[in-house]
Amino acid sequence: MTDFDYQLRISKRAKYARVCVKTNRQVEVVLPLGVSTLEADKLVQQQYDWIIRALGRMQSQSPVSTNTQPESIHLPAIGQRIRIQYGCKQKRNTMLDDDVLRVRLSKADKHVPKLLHMWLKAYAKKYLPNMLAKVAKDMGSSYQSVSIRLQKTRWGSCSHKQSIALNAKLLLLPKEVLHYVLVHELAHLVHMNHSPQFWQYVAHFVHDYTKQRQALRELSLALPAWLLL
Ligand SMILES: [Zn+2]
Known part of the structure; x- marks a missing residue:
């Protein structure tokens, strides 16, 4: 769905x-x-x-601000703010050292956003599958597989084969909004639609889901420029 x-x-x-x-x-x-x-x-x-x-x-x-080479990346979902250092002399394109992301490209390089996308996707793979597994356990549900993607318009999806796909950008959301998205996708294992029954089921695990839905909508419009490219 x-x-x-x-x-x-x-x-x-x-x-x-x-x-x-x-x-x-x-x-x-x-x-x-x-x-x-x-x-x-x-x-x-x-x-x-x-x-x-x-x-x-x-x-x-949509008007994109010109700051596509950020100084820092804030990841509320995991409570981390990462500072970026450009033009680092190193073999790998990106290296995370505590809260500092060392990037080999210079700040002016037009490939910076693409590189950060790749980094975010790889980084999200370390967190999102575990977070999903934990929420699934709380809900008593099980799925076949999870994949992490970087899509433009979807936060997640759940297929008929019970494969869940999650957007790496979820790391940029507040914890409670991320939790709602995870519950939403897992709820599709039970209801493959957005029927009233589906929302009732979601409400069982996220009482204020309408508030989280609204927050998600607003946050979707406020993502940093480097992510929109
Ligand atoms: Zn849905």
Whole structure:
């Protein structure tokens, strides 16, 4: 099941169900009065490719601050702030030394963002699978496999084969928002949709999930520039 969240609006005037992506990158599904809300999930699945493309387009149009060579990387999910040192004389492209990430490239090098992406993905592999396993244990659920990716628009996904994919950017979220995302993906092992039953199940483990969902939405729009390239 896919994991951009969408807003549901019931409209008296709408004749057909439709989906749109608004300029703030919020996906909205409009349903005519009297149509089951399960239709919204169906519609989102049918329009999935289109939605991803629309979200991608908006991301590339959004104003990006020029600071794509950060001085530091803050990873609230694991309570770490990493300072970056550029132009280090070393064999490897990146080396983490306590809280200092030593980077071989000079700060002006245009490949810096790409290199940091690779580093973040590798670093996330050290943390996210363990965190997922722990939450799964608390929920009494089990999955087949977990992979760490660096996607533009999705925080995570759960396939019918019970493979969970997590976005390395999750490390940039506050702990409680990350926890919500992990619960959300694991809840798809039980409900492969966003039905009311799915949300009830999520609420069982994250009581204030609506608050975390909203926070996730806002944080998605506030990611640092080097991650958006
Ligand atoms: Zn979902």
